[in-house]
Amino acid sequence: xxxxxxxTIRREADAFLVAARMGLEPQVPGCPxxxxxxxxxxxxxxxxxxxxxxxxxxxxxxxxxxxxDVPDDELLSWFNDGVDALLxxxxxxxxxxxxxxxxxxxxxxxxxxxxxxxxxxxxxxxxAESAHQNATGFDLDIAVDGIDELITVMGPSHPDKESxxxxxxxxxxxxxxxxxxxxxxxxxxxxxxLPAQPDAExxxxxxALLxxxxxxxxxxxxxxxxxxxxxxxx
Numbered sequence: 001x002x003x004x005x006x007x008t009i010r011r012e013a014d015a016f017l018v019a020a021r022m023g024l025e026p027q028v029p030g031c032p033x034x035x036x037x038x039x040x041x042x043x044x045x046x047x048x049x050x051x052x053x054x055x056x057x058x059x060x061x062x063x064x065x066x067x068x069d070v071p072d073d074e075l076l077s078w079f080n081d082g083v084d085a086l087l088x089x090x091x092x093x094x095x096x097x098x099x100x101x102x103x104x105x106x107x108x109x110x111x112x113x114x115x116x117x118x119x120x121x122x123x124x125x126x127x128a129e130s131a132h133q134n135a136t137g138f139d140l141d142i143a144v145d146g147i148d149e150l151i152t153v154m155g156p157s158h159p160d161k162e163s164x165x166x167x168x169x170x171x172x173x174x175x176x177x178x179x180x181x182x183x184x185x186x187x188x189x190x191x192x193x194l195p196a197q198p199d200a201e202x203x204x205x206x207x208a209l210l211x212x213x214x215x216x217x218x219x220x221x222x223x224x225x226x227x228x229x230x231x232x233x234x
Contacts, residue, residue: 055092119146123210151179168224
């Protein structure tokens with residue numbers, strides 16, 4: 001990670017609020033069951049949940065968060081207060097402090113959530129802006145890190161028992177980064193070396209590839225096995 005995640009959370013949350021203040025009623029294209037108000041509530045709950053558990057110093061799973069009743073006219077101030085609570089928690093805790101996360105192959109430490117919350121807030125900022133037809137992309141280093149998180153953290157954590165078998169390469173056209181993966185039933189393996197002849201390939205700008213992998217419908221170039229492509233873009 002080459003960017004400072006904590007200021008990124010603040011900046012992306014502030015941009016989210018700018019979009020949310022334009023109206024809470026529009027549908028969110030990336031989350032079709034939600035309007036902007038629902039997205040705001042969701043992200044606010046996420047921020048509060050992780051603020052509450054990240055400094056406990058244990059790796060046991062925390063209790064599920066509650067569902068507070070927040071009136072619409074208080075939603076944006078409630079959201080901002082949650083950002084403040086998250087930033088305080090992340091600034092206070094040592095990054096190496098033991099902390100639960102859902103990715104068992106990664107270190108169970110607080111630093112996981114600093115990265116995760118920066119990327120979660122950035123993608124949902126894009127969602128809120130897209131609901132108002134004014135979405136902007138991501139800083140290059142944030143987009144590249146978001147792709148890396150999806151491939152190296154989320155993919156191995158959620159292997160598909162019905163996945164097709166094969167190899168794939170994902171490339172960014174603007175940063176020169178590339179990742180190789182091998183998929184199979186119950187497997188999502190990140191490859192140390194890129195396969196010379198992958199069964200599928202995905203390529204695009206870092207922003208477009210990140211959005212496509214998150215199911216946001218961005219334009220990228222795909223070649224090869226349609227089943228593998230569909231698995232990676234699901």
